[in-house]
Amino acid sequence: MVVHRDQPSLHHVDVIIIGGGLTGLRAALQLSRAGRSCALLSKVHPLRSHSVAAQGGMNASLGNVPGTEGATDSWERHAYDTVKGSDYLADQNAVVRMCREAPATVIELEHMGTVWSQLEDGKIAQRPFGGAGFPRTCYAADRTGHNILHTLYEQVTAEKIPVYEEFFVTSLVTAGGRCTGCTALEIMTGTIHGFCAKATLLATGGFGRIFSRSTNAIINTGDGQALALRAGASLKDMEFVQFHPTSLLGSNILISEAARGEGGVLVNKNGERFMTRYAPRSADLAPRDVVARAIENEIAAGRGFDGGYVHLDLRHIGEERIRERLPGIRLIAMDFAGVDPVTEPIPVQPAQHYSMGGIDVGIEGQSGIPGLYAAGECACISVHGANRLGGNSLLETVVFGRLVAASIIRALPSEPVPADGPVLSAVQEMEAKVSGILGKSGGEQLFTVIDSLKETMNTKFGIFREGNSMEKGLAEISALRERAGNISISDKNRAANQALVRYLELEYMFPVAEATALGAIQRKESRGSHTRTDYPARDDDRFLFHTITRNLNGKIAVSSAPVTLGMFTPEERVY
Amino acid sequence: MMLKVFRFSPGMEKPRYDTFAIEPAPGKTVLAALFEAQSRYDDSLAFRYSCRGAVCGTCAMLINRVPRLACRTRLGALSAGDSDPPHSHYDLPHLTEPWDKKEEVLVEPLPNLPVIKDLIVDMDEFFTRYRSVEPVFRPGGPDPEKERLMTPEAVRELERYTTCILCAACFAACPVNGKNPRYTGPAALAKLYRFHIDPREQQGPARLRTADTPDGWWACEFHTNCRRVCPKDVPPDKAIGHARQELKDLKKKETGPGGDGA
Incomplete structure (x- = not known):
């Protein structure tokens, strides 16, 4: 047994999970049941996560409801619909994995106690959803996310997994090129905590609230994507934003x-x-x-x-x-x-609804930074490509919450125990930074800058996009970022300072907005959710690739990566 | 339209009330008004929020002395004559501030829970009770290969309770919670009942017995405030009534018709 000299604000675990929605909770269960210690950090109580708002359902080829002319559903049909829906930008190996795991995932949730809506014969009910060739969407009335989130929270509570509620993660810590932990602001007290871990899983959800019109919860500000980018990881396909x-x-x-x-x-x-x-x-x-x-x-x-x-x-x-x-x-x-x-x-x-893009991860959920993983909406393992089908996001959260946790469990034995030093200095840096923010006076209004940024994203990077207008939008983002440097907040208290949280969120929103903008500007074609009025056609020759954005000398650089094709050859999308 | 808001921070001897002028707009909610006050007048104003769509249970607070979700409560509906509170009277001795019911909307933190800052209360007490009923599914047998079958009727009955969003409005509206700090409270008891009636569990009376105590099922006085303030129409009072009846029937069976049988 390793004895840690635990200071009140320094914590040691095998794995940090950032985010308490479906992905984070499912991952925590997997880790805990494998005997691994974890700390789940969430900026809200887990039951307040945006997963709770998912209404429609979860796709799985259970085949409980027959298709037209007595056809039976299969994971292959599910995969085909998903890949076609993605406008062929999804990585087909990831899609296959998700669709094969789907039936067992829905059943597993039932076994944990989720109440699904039922057919007359007592089986789980399924209904038709957009872009699907089958009634494949399992549901719990129109409260599917709510029912599943409560089930997983019940399981996590029974496992007595430590949940750090209302902890806002302020930085990821890297040492020797590895991610070795994070710092977090305990919102209600204002204390900065340090967490040391062999592995860190980001499960922070989407970034819908960088747009003024969004279906998302107010808390969805792209924190995980920004943390990853700042730590040196890449983002993928950020321009693909779903408008519901x-x-x-x-x-x-x-x-x-x-x-x-x-x-x-x-x-x-x-x-x-x-x-x-x-x-x-x-x-x-x-x-x-x-x-x-x-x-x-x-x-x-x-x-x-x-x-x-x-x-x-x-x-x-x-x-x-x-x-x-x-x-x-x-x-x-x-x-x-x-x-x-x-x-x-x-x-x-x-209105903006979903972020297809996110943290660039491989099929095991690993980012480019050893020890740093991501899953769920914050990640782009690329099961949705250029457009997500309804019913596939809940599926992704639970499938990859489990699978990425399993890959972390496999990797843990060879991961080194991180030193405290880098996390401790990161805590001190963050202390100084927060004091600095609270020490400023005069200048710009926080909420004005937030609103302007969201309005820019909505008008310049909405459903229809055009080169010149987007260039203007990018310039507006840069100008707002300049102004943001002069923001001061009036509340000078550390405890329960929501203006401080909003300020830190705004710092996350900027790089996420920039990555989205740069991705959209360079993609001179229309594919899935990304519609260019100046380039109305899909262009597989030039753009059948993933957009990669990362920090390079303080600026966001854009490059590309190949798409993993497979069973399905790109063809024209007709519905 | 004026928003009159309870303000408190650690270190203050007693709370104060601030009044903010809010731009009237059709459909504007109390949550939107709070954001307006925070961004225009005072960024230190503290309140919890998340989904703004009445599904996450974060923003329950006392609005015109009734526990409600700020996000689904419209200012217009309140000023147009917020008729008598939907619940039976209960004493809130610490909240005596008067307000102008025509011009103002009064916003205060949920009672029966300690205040951290302004409208933010410490939810630990509430979730401690939630955990005390061991709210996790315990299947009646080994997992089958596929799903366990359930009738749509069984699901319908379960859904009356699974819709609970744990916002604590009921906890704050319950006069028994106000006077008995050991009372399990309506939300946790409704949760317990949800597992008791789950046909997949087959725990017999074991679940019911978890709260077969003076501070459990038997503490309820059937004020029914819980059901009347619930934003999701969950009926904890019905669950409690059914549970008590079942326990009474069990005791009758155990003791036999003679009354004191072995």
Whole structure:
């Protein structure tokens, strides 16, 4: 037994997990059950993670519901839909792994106690989702993320895994080229803690809140991506940002694709079901990139409602089915738009929803920095490529939470025990940095700069992108970054200082925004979610590759990496 | 529209109230108003937030003396005449600040939990009780190869309780929690009941007995505030009532019709 001279604010574990959503919790379980000590750090209580908001479901080829003409589902069909949905940018080895693991993953969650919606025969129910050739999406009404997150949290609680709630990670520590731990601000006290570990897993979710219009929780500011970039790791495919077609007008709260999976239709102000013009076969159940563009087109052509939205009509589904299958959607529409979908259509508009890109990791979840891993939305193992299918993100979190933890477990015996020194000095540096931030006076307003950055991302790097406009956007980001150097905050206390947290989040948002912008500018083609009005076609000859961004001498440099093809050869995407 | 907010930081002898002018806008929520106050007037104003869509359970607070989620409570609805509180009266002796019900919305931290700063309370007490009911699935037998089958009816009944978001609004609205610091409380008891009725568990009465104590099922006085303030329509009072009845029936069976049988 190793005896640590544990100081109150210095902690030693085998593995640090940063993020308490589905990926982080599933990884923690795997590590703990293998006898490994871990510390799970989360800037919110794990049950407040954005995973909780996932509505629609989790894809798995269980085949509980027959397809058309009695066809049976298979992981190969799931993989095909995923790769086609990705516009052929996903790495097919990663897709195959995820789709093969999917049925066992859904079953495993049931075995842990998740309550799935059931068919009459008692099996787990499945419903159709966009871009899928099969009713493949397992669900728990429209609270799938909630049910799974609570299950995994219950398991983690029973395992007595140490959870450091409301700990905001302020830096990753590297020594000799390895990641050996991190520093974190305990938000409620203001204390800076140091964590030493042989391995660190980032599971911090997406960066939707660098956009002003997003379905994401307010906490999704790209912390993990920025931490990785700063530590010397690369990001991958950051320009691929998913815009969900149906967010509630105004608040941009998600209205699940399940609403269309259950039969809901999109209607413009002329009462026309316009999706049949854009996707003759799939109509309202075309993939998200296709539907989001169609809605924007309708609005631009003057066929949207004043204020820039269209209607999502569920009325024909009937009250009983809406109450049974979409109770959460109904509540959201009533609470936040004053609309009961049983009697009125829901006003919807596209909004940022998901980050396909993220920390560049290999098939085992390893980043370019030894000892540093990433999984879930914050990572880009590349199962979603240029566009994610609905129902595949929950799947990714739980599959790769488990698999990446397993690869960490395999690697641990050969990982060196890190020295305390580098973490201790990082804690001191962070102490000085926080004192510096709190010591500043006058200058720029924090919230003004945050809002301006988000607005720039929304207007210049939204659904439709164009070279000149994006160059202007990049210049705006740089100018805002300059201004951010002069921000001061009025709250000078250490404890429960949310302005301080927002300040530190803003520091993370800048490099993430820049990487997204640079990736989007250099990709002179349209693929999946990335739509260039000046380059409207996909260009496999020049751009069938991953975009890699990393820090080079204080600037973000862009390069490329090959896509792993396999079973499926790129072809035109028709829905 | 004015937002009147409870302010407290460690070191203050007693709390104070600050009032912020909020731009009226249709549909504006209390959470949005708090962000506005924080960004325009005072960045030291502290409150918890996350999803802003009433699914994560982070932002429960006392709004016009009723525990609610700040993100789903609209200012307009409050000023348009926030009728009588939806719950039965309970004493909040430490909260006596008056407010102008026509012009102001009053925002205070959840009662029955210690205040850390402003609207942020220490949730440890709440989650300690949650853990005390051992809220983890215990299957009735070895895992089958596939899923365990459940009827849609069983799922429907379970879902009444699995929808709980652990926001602690019920805990804060419960008069028993206010006077008995040992009471398990509505959310934890509802969670316990959720596992008891899970047809995949088959624990018999073992789950019920976890809270067969004066501070468990039997402490409830059926004020039903828990159900009435729940943002997700979870009925802890119903769970408690069913649990008590089942325990009574069990005791009757054990003691037999004679009353004191061995």
